[in-house]
Amino acid sequence: MPEARPPLFASDWLVGAPYDDVPMGVLKTGKESEVHLIARIGPERTSLIAEKRFKERRSRGFRNDYRYAGVWGAGGRREARAIRNRTRFGQQAIQARWIDHEWTTLTRLYEAGVTVPPPVEQVADGYRMAFVGDGDRAAPRLTEIDLDRETARLVWREVQLEIRRMLEADVVHGDLSAFNVLWWRGRAVLIDFSQAVDAVTHPAARELLVRDVERAASYFVRMGVAIDVRAALAVVGDSPARFASQLLSS
Numbered sequence: 666m667p668e669a670r671p672p673l674f675a676s677d678w679l680v681g682a683p684y685d686d687v688p689m690g691v692l693k694t695g696k697e698s699e700v701h702l703i704a705r706i707g708p709e710r711t712s713l714i715a716e717k718r719f720k721e722r723r724s725r726g727f728r729n730d731y732r733y734a735g736v737w738g739a740g741g742r743r744e745a746r747a748i749r750n751r752t753r754f755g756q757q758a759i760q761a762r763w764i765d766h767e768w769t770t771l772t773r774l775y776e777a778g779v780t781v782p783p784p785v786e787q788v789a790d791g792y793r794m795a796f797v798g799d800g801d802r803a804a805p806r807l808t809e810i811d812l813d814r815e816t817a818r819l820v821w822r823e824v825q826l827e828i829r830r831m832l833e834a835d836v837v838h839g840d841l842s843a844f845n846v847l848w849w850r851g852r853a854v855l856i857d858f859s860q861a862v863d864a865v866t867h868p869a870a871r872e873l874l875v876r877d878v879e880r881a882a883s884y885f886v887r888m889g890v891a892i893d894v895r896a897a898l899a900v901v902g903d904s905p906a907r908f909a910s911q912l913l914s915s
């Protein structure tokens with residue numbers, strides 16, 4: 666398998682102490698989160714940071730969907746009871762779990778060499794990562810742009826390799842589509858790991874992997890790339906052996 670392309674950000678992209686963090690406003694307001702822009706200003710230079718803050722949503726954590734079992738799985742009995750009884754403590758517990766889950770996933774993928782925004786730190790209701798954009802203009806999502814066919818073919822190849830790298834780190838994105846891929850300096854940057862699952866232990870991992878590949882492929886098909894989803898699944902490393910335990914238990 667080809668080596669990962671050079672990292673998106675130099676290892677020293679983030680200014681060190683002493684610095685001032687200056688809020689620069691809201692970049693995007695989504696259904697479940699708000700992404701804020703923050704300028705970290707040091708004596709000599711400034712780094713731009715994106716802070717994803719999760720909204721408190723009564724319904725979100727309570728989706729009674731087996732595909733979220735990975736998020737539901739951890740935690741003690743008191744927490745489990747509170748969540749089940751939908752108490753305030755339960756709300757907070759599940760909120761914290763979601764944020765922690767996304768942060769941990771981002772960090773793991775970054776370390777595995779997947780093209781994601783470098784993680785910075787956790788904050789009270791979310792986490793911080795490198796801002797992907799030029800000046801204070803955020804990079805567009807793939808959905809917002811049309812790639813020419815030749816570029817689309819190359820980028821589709823890259824995206825398949827990114828999915829493969831994720832799988833090698835035992836992660837399935839779970840919500841992959843052109844909405845969650847930023848286009849920046851000729852690179853596809855994967856974001857939004859709120860629905861990621863563990864590829865080894867999660868019962869729906871293979872189903873989610875197939876859905877990720879299909880949804881991601883559909884953008885590139887629109888851009889004129891001829892795609893055989895079965896071949897793509899082979900490229901990303903899907904195989905009966907990898908998911909054998911899941912097949913047995915289904």
Ligand SMILES: Nc1ncnc2c1ncn2[C@@H]1O[C@H](COP(=O)(O)OP(=O)(O)OP(=O)(O)O)[C@@H](O)[C@H]1O
Pocket residue numbers: 692693694695696697698699700715717782794795796797798803804806844845856857858
């Ligand atoms: N690191 C980043 N740099 C620049 N822009 C970002 C970054 N992270 C997120 N964004 C922008 O914020 C949007 C929302 O982020 P994300 O997809 O993680 O959250 P979400 O809760 O799924 O939001 P939505 O409901 O809009 O899908 C992204 O589509 C992207 O435009």
Ligand SMILES: [Mg+2]
Pocket residue numbers: 844845857
């Ligand atoms: Mg999203």
